[in-house]
Amino acid sequence: MPSTEHISLEAEQVCRLSSTLRDKYHQGATRQALCGSLCESFLDMVTKRDEMREDVKFRILRLLQNNPEMSQRELAKEVGVSTGGIHYVLNALVEKGLLKLGDFTAAQDKRRYSYLLTPKGLSQKATLTTRFLARKRAEYRALKEEIDILEQEMSCVDAMVPLPRQND
Structure with missing residues (x-):
């Protein structure tokens, strides 16, 4: 069952999508283009939701492997x-x-209770670990790229805008 946080996130995404589609419609986009955009955005939203669920499952399996006695509240x-x-x-x-x-x-x-990973659970955790790591590496690369761009922009701004002098 999704949390209210996930539901509100999905509602925000639907509102943004609706607004984008409305803007494209007013700009004269064809029905086919709108449907393609809608399908693409919907698939992106579903993919993100599935990734969040997979991350939750991975984190639970990881925590329980190291500490099978964790309570549901602690988890x-x-x-x-x-x-x-x-x-x-x-x-x-x-x-x-x-x-x-x-x-x-x-x-x-x-x-x-204690929650013990079965051999099937250990195998699933290994698979989830591989996918989780790949996603996090991709996120890291994208974030690093964005940081590099922002640092370049800031160095250009710093070069154009003189710093105020400090009184001695």
């Missing part, structure tokens, strides 16, 4: 989603056979 705090969202994802991971529940015998509260 939610670490991953940045609601406790209900974590509960939903954990149940899905158990149903898919990526996690198995174990009794957390050291806990005083006998309702607590």
